[in-house]
Amino acid sequence: MPKTKQFDETEVLLKAKELFCEKGYNGTSMDDLVQATGLSRSSIYDTFGDKHGLFMKSLNYYRCSQQGDLEKQCTRSDSPKKNIRAIFDYYIKDILADRGRKGCLLINVSLELSAVDKDVTAIFQSNMEDIEQVLSALIKEGQSKGEISKKFSPKALSRHLFNSLAGLRVTGMNRPDADALREIARIALSILDE
Amino acid sequence: MPKTKQFDETEVLLKAKELFCEKGYNGTSMDDLVQATGLSRSSIYDTFGDKHGLFMKSLNYYRCSQQGDLEKQCTRSDSPKKNIRAIFDYYIKDILADRGRKGCLLINVSLELSAVDKDVTAIFQSNMEDIEQVLSALIKEGQSKGEISKKFSPKALSRHLFNSLAGLRVTGMNRPDADALREIARIALSILDE
DNA sequence: TTTTATTTGGAACATTCGTTCCAATATGTA
DNA sequence: TACATATTGGAACGAATGTTCCAAATAAAA
16 A cells, blocks of 8 residues: 655665765765755654754664675685785775775764764774684684684784774775785784784 | 963964864865864964865974974984884874874875875975985994894885885774884884894 | 944744655565 | 656745844943
């Protein structure tokens, strides 16, 4: 009996994510969102509740797709170390492809809002832990295979690698220089050798 | 003849910096600034032009004081390597002292505005270059003294270290765990050892 | 004390903000 | 085709935004 939704919710979340990424949460107006998504205020409010609801949903969507992309890099090779390198390559590729300098939504809004929005902080933290977990598993495997140095614990190394990835976002957004980013990654990863 | 200014411009810039840091550029209203600084709209507009003018001035002020703090750490010891460690210790202390999770104004607003405000990007870039320069000089000196490995160039190492510092801000704001941050620093700095 | 230049407080401005509301529209079923 | 139901577009809301303006207050110089 009912009229069905005329739009794809996922597409809307993607558009919203791009806007929030480019202009920040407070810099993005409901009018921007209406224009970019092409649908009306009513539809947005009816579907997502309010601006913050739409924001959180697009943030969660982004987080999941990022996590998916990450895990895809873990199966590229039998070598854990090569897979870690693949993760770094993927991130750098992503940063360099971002010509509009929009950056990573998770990092952007975590810095914009961490003092005032605990929901955002919580999502960032769990995302950070997930990534560190993935890295830690790869490191543990690499250490037992003997291709990664046992000088530091998997946990410590995974934290260092996540830290480097986060740094690359910040650095890369402000200086999108392929050679510089690759060299930073090479040095950060050289810890795994020996 | 004229009535003299009734307030200290530096104090106002400091207050403004704290607000912009906590709530971001777009999240900070002129009303917030009026309340926090205690002076009137007229005085602010007369002294700084407009919101963006006040913002840029407080950003520049912050950048200079940060640069000063950094250089102070470079003279603590005769050992370049120890001075680099001092820089990292200083940064981590700063991050842990930041209970309100306000973060670093330069990083925060560079991520919030880099897609829309080229002035901010320019300041961040020159700040990044300055810091890398300081680090590079210390590394070069350390290498010639034989206390820092020559495996990587000073430029590459300085970029890696800056990248780690930037990462620490992001990581530390979301997980202000002293042990975790210190261990990340220890690993990032272990590159300098043979 | 008087003069003079400047700052100051607060009212007022037009815009934009997020949100609400309702009539009109459009769809799947009977 | 006609009914029932959910979506849709757009007007409208009050509150908050950045900014302007001017009269009143103030401090240094005469």
